[in-house]
Amino acid sequence: MSKRLKVLVHGTGFAGEGHAEAFRAAGAEIVGIVGRTPEVVKDVAAKLAIPYAGTDWAAALEACRPDVVSIATPGGAHYDPIKQAIAAGCHVFCDKPMTTTGATAVELAVLAEKKGVKTAYAASFRYTPSVLHAKRLVAEGAIGEPTEIECISHFNLERDIPFGWSHRAEDGGGRLNNNFTHTLSIVTSIVGENILGLAGEVRDDLGKAPIVKGVHNFATRRNFIPENLDDPTLEWGESNVEWSYTVMGQIESELAKKPVSVLFKHGGLVPRFNEDHIVFYGTKGAIYLKGHYGSGQLYYYGENKDWEALPLPADIEAAMPDVSGETELCWHILAQDFIKDIQGEPVQPYPTFAEGSQYQQIIDQIRNDDPWTAPSALR
Template sequence: MRRLRVLVAGTGFAGRGHTQAFRAAGAEVVGMVGRNEHVARDITARLGIPFSGTNWAEALSKLKPDVVSIATPGGAHFEQVSQAIAAGCHVFCDKPLAIDGCSASRLREMAEERGIKTAYAASFQYTPSVQHAKRLIAQGAIGSPTEVESISHFHLERGIPFGWSHRAEDGGGRLNNNFTHSLAIAETLIQGGAIQICGDVRDDMGKAPIVEGVHDFTTRRDFIPEDLNDPSLDWGESNVEWSYTVMARMQSKLALKPVSVLFKHGGLVPRFHDDHIAVYGTEGAIFLKGHYGSGALFLHDGVAWEMKPVPADLASSVPPELGETEQCWHVITNLFTRDICGEAVPGYPTFAQGCRFQNIIDVIRRSDTWVDIERP
């Protein structure tokens, strides 16, 4: 079979990572589109990609790719994805799928109408440690799951330059860019899905300095002004959440009763104990270190905690020389490309999940479940 031809949208960290992942899956990356002409030209030259451009529609028409990889901020996704679907391309899209549930639902409908295969990169569920925990839980190591907690505190700098992460209309916010992974992990671990949800969000940021020159999201800290009290600085207003608390009830095929789940994330506050994901059951518990559970795994068998090493088959399932973000992109793109080529593969997240997650985020952001309590 001929190699799949892939066109990438986005020249930053995600664009480069998607390129690497699709190449590892055996696809040919034929082009990359970015906002800035000279940046796109420089990145494609470095990566050995034959086409660079700034016009997405033009690139779709000229290159006629089999697959597009959307590695841009969420605010650009609807137009890019809808144009790709209209061109008959299969679509791999990083999270969030869109800026709201309505837009995400429309993208899902459009893909289904055209028979387009889709993949949605809520991908940290593919770390070896999370897959190890999933296996243990499925084998009955903790009995029936009853409770999950996902706790993280990132202590992000308040001087991070103003950009897409501060704006709801651009796909920013911690729900779009953190909760999506945490929710996918929780659902993966207990083999279930959210059936009820409520939550609260806060914008602890307020404002951020406007600084020119930021292109790569991963290097934005390099642009933090030395003096945040400099009167010459311009400031942009944040309009998204930087902290959230979410409670959910999830149906699990491993439990007769709904599983209680707590998600707690503070984007700007310091951690004291380890960030972690824990799953409690009727006969034991599993504790995963790390905000996405990618650290050491501990199993409580009802008597004591014991660290469990990752099995060799799971440890070898990801490229060891890469960071965990890139590792997980490799797993999901491999499944996606094999599926497109007609191979039988395990299920992976698609626009169906991305659409559902975006509608859940809409519910949480409304925070309309509060009940006033009368004072005695």
């Protein structure tokens, strides 16, 4: 029997708690958790029955001697902890974005490869049941050869969410880092991982946000929107990231003779009139997935020339973890595969720092309004 792997978590918010629960469900032992604020990290550790709680990452690595670290902080706080963990010989599970720049992401990917540690990159909405169903149908030839893909989403986010990491590029904010990473991962998981080229444009249509103290959990930030936004004593922070983007590109697919065209259109602050969706078109049909990450009902357009709602196959449904929340479900699946891989068990390919570093390079180029063409090698 494989030994129970020890996991140290970095981050005490929504992602930190979610990662801890995912690894625990995968059979790992959560030996410690690290956060910025002593009171918060102690409370979370007590809530989750984690024996070690601290604010010093290097000290935690030394005290806990983990086999795996789980990085669940905003992207701006990833680089140093990951670099230290790799140096300590730990396998690394990292939420998106991997870092804040392509250069630092590539550096970490190279370090991990040289050290011989495994990595997982949690652009993980590719694991929702409907996406897995679509992947199976496309592989079976249900739409013929894939020809084009359309990813459309409108989030209508509250403009007055308190100023924080999501508003700053240096902290890992922006819709490319936190939305595009998921949709790109979904698309490549279905038609192929070889991205031939991408080009796009971004727009910051927010400008500023109120500065409010006491926001520790990203999932509850809406609760801190000030009641009086006209209060003259209220401080404001300036956004320096995109809140909308349009990206077009081509992906090579073993399922098609020609490159597959893809469109990613996201408006973070604009209202939706109809459903967000992801659609896969082919020479013989199409698959429509409802929802911004395609996690809703799947519809199939085939020989009968009409859209038909297809039920989720029983085996896919049975394989899903018993957990509430799509984000949490996807973390559970990826953590399970990561643990199995570390222990030498066979698993399907999952996103690693190879994809994470590639995505960061692409995001840099899109933000610079510079078309990105895939190099012959990642690095």
